[in-house]
Amino acid sequence: MNAAIQASGLGKQYRRAWALRDCTLAIPEGQVAGLVGPNGAGKTTLLRLAAGMLTPTRGTITVLGQRPAAGPAQLARVGFVAQDTPVYSRMTVADHLRLGAWLNPGWDDHLARQRISQLALNPKQRAGSLSGGQRAQLALTLALAKRPGLLILDEPVASLDPLARREFLQGLMEAVAGQRLSVLLSSHLVADLERVCDYLIVLIASRVRVAGEVSDLLASHHRLSGPRRDPGTLPAGQEIITERHTDKQSNLLVRTDGPVLDPAWAVKPVSLEDLVLAYMSRAGNDRPASPQQLKAVS
Amino acid sequence: MIRLSMLQLRVQAITAAVALIAFAVLLAATGPHLASLYAASGLRGCQPASCGQRANIFLQQVDSTGPYAAVYPLSIILIALTPAVTGLFWGAPLLARELETGTFALAWSQSVTRARWLAVKLTVGGLAAMAVTGALSLLFAWWAAPLGRAAGLGGSGNSLAMNQFNPLAFATHGITPLGYAAFAFTLGVTAGALIRRTVPAMAVTLAIFAALQIAMPLWIRPNLFPASHTTVAITSDTTLNLFTTDSPHTFTFTLATDGLAGQPGAWIRSSGAADAAGHPVSTVVPSACSPAASSSGPGPALANCLTSRGIRIAVTYQPASRYWPLQWTETGIYLVLSLALAGYCFRRLSRLS
Numbered sequence: 001m002n003a004a005i006q007a008s009g010l011g012k013q014y015r016r017a018w019a020l021r022d023c024t025l026a027i028p029e030g031q032v033a034g035l036v037g038p039n040g041a042g043k044t045t046l047l048r049l050a051a052g053m054l055t056p057t058r059g060t061i062t063v064l065g066q067r068p069a070a071g072p073a074q075l076a077r078v079g080f081v082a083q084d085t086p087v088y089s090r091m092t093v094a095d096h097l098r099l100g101a102w103l104n105p106g107w108d109d110h111l112a113r114q115r116i117s118q119l120a121l122n123p124k125q126r127a128g129s130l131s132g133g134q135r136a137q138l139a140l141t142l143a144l145a146k147r148p149g150l151l152i153l154d155e156p157v158a159s160l161d162p163l164a165r166r167e168f169l170q171g172l173m174e175a176v177a178g179q180r181l182s183v184l185l186s187s188h189l190v191a192d193l194e195r196v197c198d199y200l201i202v203l204i205a206s207r208v209r210v211a212g213e214v215s216d217l218l219a220s221h222h223r224l225s226g227p228r229r230d231p232g233t234l235p236a237g238q239e240i241i242t243e244r245h246t247d248k249q250s251n252l253l254v255r256t257d258g259p260v261l262d263p264a265w266a267v268k269p270v271s272l273e274d275l276v277l278a279y280m281s282r283a284g285n286d287r288p289a290s291p292q293q294l295k296a297v298s
Numbered sequence: 299m300i301r302l303s304m305l306q307l308r309v310q311a312i313t314a315a316v317a318l319i320a321f322a323v324l325l326a327a328t329g330p331h332l333a334s335l336y337a338a339s340g341l342r343g344c345q346p347a348s349c350g351q352r353a354n355i356f357l358q359q360v361d362s363t364g365p366y367a368a369v370y371p372l373s374i375i376l377i378a379l380t381p382a383v384t385g386l387f388w389g390a391p392l393l394a395r396e397l398e399t400g401t402f403a404l405a406w407s408q409s410v411t412r413a414r415w416l417a418v419k420l421t422v423g424g425l426a427a428m429a430v431t432g433a434l435s436l437l438f439a440w441w442a443a444p445l446g447r448a449a450g451l452g453g454s455g456n457s458l459a460m461n462q463f464n465p466l467a468f469a470t471h472g473i474t475p476l477g478y479a480a481f482a483f484t485l486g487v488t489a490g491a492l493i494r495r496t497v498p499a500m501a502v503t504l505a506i507f508a509a510l511q512i513a514m515p516l517w518i519r520p521n522l523f524p525a526s527h528t529t530v531a532i533t534s535d536t537t538l539n540l541f542t543t544d545s546p547h548t549f550t551f552t553l554a555t556d557g558l559a560g561q562p563g564a565w566i567r568s569s570g571a572a573d574a575a576g577h578p579v580s581t582v583v584p585s586a587c588s589p590a591a592s593s594s595g596p597g598p599a600l601a602n603c604l605t606s607r608g609i610r611i612a613v614t615y616q617p618a619s620r621y622w623p624l625q626w627t628e629t630g631i632y633l634v635l636s637l638a639l640a641g642y643c644f645r646r647l648s649r650l651s
Contacts (some may be wrong), residue, residue, distance in 0.1 A: 051407060055649070075409045088306075089399070095305060102301050103408035120513030139404070146409065 004029045004150050004182035005050050009059030011047050018046040023059070023293045027184060028147075029281060030211075032176060034193030035186040036276055037203035043186040044083055046203065047154045050184065051080035064182075076106055079143030083154040085136040095120050096138060097145075104146040112145035115171075133164030137171065144175050151176075153185035157192055169196050190273040197229050200272065209279045214272065221275050224252040224265040233270045235262075236292025242278045253278045254276065303422040308643040310388050314430045321376065321434060325441040328369055335360060336444035341451060346561030349454030357448050357456040370445070372457055373438045377470040380434055381478035382507050384427035389486020390499040392423055393643070397494040416647055420640055424483045431479035435470060441452060446471075450563060462621055463565035464633050465515035472625040479633030482507050482637040491646045514628065522627050523620055525567055529576050529610040532556065538582070549591045550582040551604070553611045563618035571604075576648045579609055 010023040020042040027033045035043050048054040052069020055274060059066075063249050066074050093116060097155055101107045116123060121130070123161055127138060136156055138184045143151055153172075157165040176183055187193050193200065201211040207268050210217065221241070228250045230242055244251040253270060254260070260267045270278070304311075319598065336342075340354035341349065360366045396402040407413050449459035461469040468474065485507055492500040532538070537554040553571045558564050564575075573579050583591050587603035616624070 051403075052542060053403060059475050069406070069411070072409050072411055075407070075411065078407070080403065080407035082400060082407075084400060085399035088310075088401050088404070098305070099302055100408070103299060104412050105409055140405070143407070185504075285304070 003027060003028045003062075004031070005063055005184060007046075007059065008063040009022050010046075010049065010061050011058035012042075012049060012054060013148075018206050020049070021204075023208050024133055025201065025208060026132075027182070027211075028200070029064075030184050031181065031198045032183040032185070032196055033199035034197035034245035035184060035191055035200060035201045035203060036193055037186075037188065038280060041201055041203045042206040043188075044154055045206075046080075046232070047080075047152050047184065047186055050150075050292075051078060051152050053080070053082075065274075069272055072105075076104060076146060079146055079148035079150045079151040079155055081136075081139045081143050081151075081153045084159065085132075085156060087127040087130075087135055089140055090126060092124055092126055093130075093138060094123035096127060097123070098140060099147055100142045102265040106147045108145045108147050112141055113146070115141045119171075121139075123234075129283045130162070133160050133168065135161060136164070136168055140168070140172065140175075143279075144179070147179070148181070150182045150184065153165065153183070155186055155188070157187065163190065164191075194272050197276065200276075202276055204280055209282075212220050215273060220257055220271065221253065221255050221267040221270045221278075222260055223270050223274070224254060224260060225268070226250060226262075226265045229264075239275065299414060299418040300422060302417045306419075307388070307423060307426060309424065309634075314327040314384075314426070318430060318433055321373075322437055324369065325373070327438050328365060329441040330614040331364065332360065332366060332441065332444055335363070336448070339448075341448060344451070353448040353451045353459070356457070357458050361443065361456060363457055364443045367458070368440065372435075373441070374466050374470050376440055377431065377434050377475055378466060380431045381427070381475065382511075383483040383502060384430060384479060385482025385486040385503050385507055386425050386500045388427055389536055390503050391496045392419055392487045393491055394490030394496040394499040394583065395496060398492070398496055398615075403456070412647055413644060414645060419482070420487060421642070423487075424636070425481055426641075427483040428476050428479045431475045439471060454561060461565065462618070463624075468515065468625075469511070472622070473629045474625055474632075477512070477629035477636075479638040481632040481639075484636040486641070488639045488643055488646075489499045491643050494561065518631075519624065519628060520565075520567055520616070522624060523547050523616065525614045526617055527572060527576060527612065528558070529572055529612045530555070530601070530608055532605050534598070535560070536594040538589055538604075540600070543582075547588050547592060549588065549590075549601075550581045551583050551596070552581060553604075553609075555611055555613060556611060558615060561617060562616070563621070565616040565618075565620070565640075567611045567614045567616065569611050570608055573608055574610055578612070579612055 005025060005027040007023050008026040010020060011018060012020045017213065023046060036044065036277070037043050045054065049056055050063055050068055052075070063074070064077050067076065069075055090101070097109070097112050097116065100112060101109055121134060121138065123292055127135065132140065140153070140156065157168050160168060170190065172183070175181070185193070198214055199212070200214050200217060202209045228245055228248055231252065232255070234240065237258060238260070239255045241253045243254055253274070334592060335354065336581040339352060339359070341352050341356055344352050405415055449461070462468065462471065469478070478495065482503065486499065486503040489502045490496065493502060494497045535555060535557060537556070539552045541550045543550060551571070553569065555569045556566055558566070559618050571579050572582060584607050586607065587600060590603045
C-alpha cells in the first residue's frame with residue numbers, strides 16, 4: 001500500500017525552538033488518520049509541512065509520493081483546511097465557490113453546490129457573518145470540491161459547539177465514504193477522533209510518541225493490575241508506558257505484541273483515550289526527575 | 299487567478315472609479331471655458347515681444363475668474379496624493395490582510411502556486427494603481443495645457459504658472475506619477491509581507507514613501523544630471539539685496555535670479571555674485587560703489603556700478619531640455635525600486651509560514 005504521507009527525520013525549527021523533531025512516519029493511503037497531542041505539541045507544524053505551507057528545516061516529507069506544494073498538480077491533490085478555518089470574511093459564500101472553480105482544475109461544482117444547499121447556507125451571505133460551524137463547513141466544502149487525494153484538517157472542530165462538531169465530523173465521514181480519499185486531521189481531544197479515525201498518531205512535545213492503526217494500538221496495549229512488584233521483572237517485549245504503585249498493588253499500562261500470560265495480573269483492555277493520556281503522562285516524566293520524585297520511587 | 303484578484307480589488311476599484319469620474323466631471327465642466335479664455339487671449343501666434351505680457355494678462359484673468367484658482371492646486375494635490383493612497387489602501391493590505399486573518403492558508407491550498415498567486419496579485423493591483431494615477435494626471439494635463447503654454451511663453455509671478463521643474467509640477471505631470479504609483483504600491487505590499495499587520499504596514503508605507511518624495515526633489519533629482527553653469531549680466535530682473543554692516547559706509551550685497559534670458563523653463567538651482575569666469579566674489583560692496591549704495595539703496599545705480607566693477611551672476615541650472623531625460627530617469631528609478639521590492643516579496647513569500 002502506498003503512503004499518503006511519508007516523513008523521515010522531519011524537523012522544523014523556528015528561530016531557536018524546534019516545533020517538530022525527528023518525525024518519521026508512514027501514514028497509509030485510504031485511511032482517516034488522527035493526529036492527537038496537547039496544545040503546542042507541533043501538530044499544526046506537521047500538518048503545515050504536509051500541506052506545503054512550510055518547508056522543513058531537516059529531513060524529508062512526501063505527500064502522495066511527491067514533495068508538498070511542488071507545483072499546481074501536487075497542490076490540486078491535497079486539500080487543506082487550516083486552523084480556525086479561515087475564509088474571506090468580505091466575500092460571499094457564492095464568491096468562495098467561484099474562487100474554488102477558478103483556481104482548481106478538478107473542481108466539482110455539483111458537489112460544492114450540493115453541499116452548500118444541504119447545509120442550508122445562503123450563497124449570498126458574506127462569509128464573515130457565518131457561524132463558526134458554517135464557516136468550517138464552507139472551508140471543508142472548498143477543500144472537498146477540489147477533489148483531493150488527501151485532505152488535511154487542522155483542528156477543524158476545536159472552536160465548534162458539540163452539535164456543530166458532530167455535524168462536521170458526520171459530513172466529513174460521508175464525504176470520505178463517497179470519495180477515494182485519505183484524511184489527516186488533528187485534535188487535542190481524543191474523543192473527537194475516536195469515532196472517525198482508523199489510524200492514530202500521538203505527538204507530544206514536538207516528537208511522535210506512538211503511531212499506528214487504531215485496532216492494532218488497542219490490541220497491543222493492556223492495563224495490568226496485581227500485587228505490587230518490581231517493574232524490572234516484567235518479561236522482555238512488555239514495554240511499560242505508565243506505572244502506578246501503592247504499598248500492595250501495582251497498576252501498569254504496557255505495550256506488548258504478544259499476550260500477557262502471567263496469571264498474577266488482571267488484564268484489562270484500554271480505551272483510546274486512556275492510551276493517549278498514558279503517553280502524554282509518560283512524556284511528562286521524560287523531564288529530569290526532581291529529588292522528591294526519586295525518593296518516592298525508591 | 300486574475301479573476302480572483304479582481305474580485306478582491308472590487309471595493310477599491312469602485313471607490314477609485316467614483317473618484318476618477320468625479321474628477322473627470324469637474325475638469326470637463328471647467329476645461330472648455332479655460333481653453334476658450336486662452337483662445338481669446340491672443341496668445342496663439344503672439345509676437346515674441348508681447349507674449350510675456352499677454353501671458354501674464356491671461357494668467358491673471360484665469361486666476362480671478364471662476365474656480366480655476368482652486369481647481370488647479372486641488373488637482374495637483376490629488377495627483378500627488380493618489381500614489382500614496384493606493385500604496386496605503388491597496389498595497390499594504392494585499393498581503394498583510396491575508397497573513398493577519400489567516401486566509402493565505404486558504405489561498406495557498408488552491409491549485410495555484412504561491413509565486414503565481416503573488417505575481418497575479420502584484421500585476422493586477424500594481425497596474426490598477428498606475429492606471430488610476432495615470433488617468434488623473436492625463437486628465438489634468440489636458441485641462442491645464444493652456445496654463446502650461448502660457449507659462450512657457452514667459453508668464454510668471456502667478457501660482458498658476460509654475461515652472462515645469464517646480465517639485466509639485468514635476469511630480470504631477472509627465473510620466474513620474476506612474477513611477478510613484480508603482481513604487482508606493484509595491485512598497486505597501488512589501489511592508490505588509492514583512493510586518494504582517496495591515497495598519498502598521500500602512501503607517502510604514504506612508505512614512506517611507508513620504509520621506510522619499512521629500513528627498514527626491516531636494517537631494518536626488520538635482521544631482522541626476524550634472525548641472526550647467528553660466529554667468530549672466532545683472533539686469534532689471536535680478537534680485538539685488540543690500541545689507542548694512544557694523545562698520546559705517548560698508549555694505550554687503552547678494553545677487554539672485556529666478557530665470558535665464560533665452561532659456562525659458564530652465565531649473566535654476568542656485569545663483570550668486572561672481573566674476574566673469576564664474577568664481578565667487580566678495581559680497582562686500584566695493585568702496586567705489588558705496589556712495590551709490592548709501593544714497594539710493596539696492597537700485598539701478600548700484601546695479602550699474604557693480605556691473606562696471608565686473609560683477610556678474612553665476613547661475614547653476616538644469617536647462618529645460620533636461621525635463622524629459624529627468625522624467626524618464628526618475629520614473630526609471632522608481633520602477634527599478636518597484637521591481638526590486640516585488641522580487642523581495644517573492645523571496646519572502648517562498649520562505650513564509
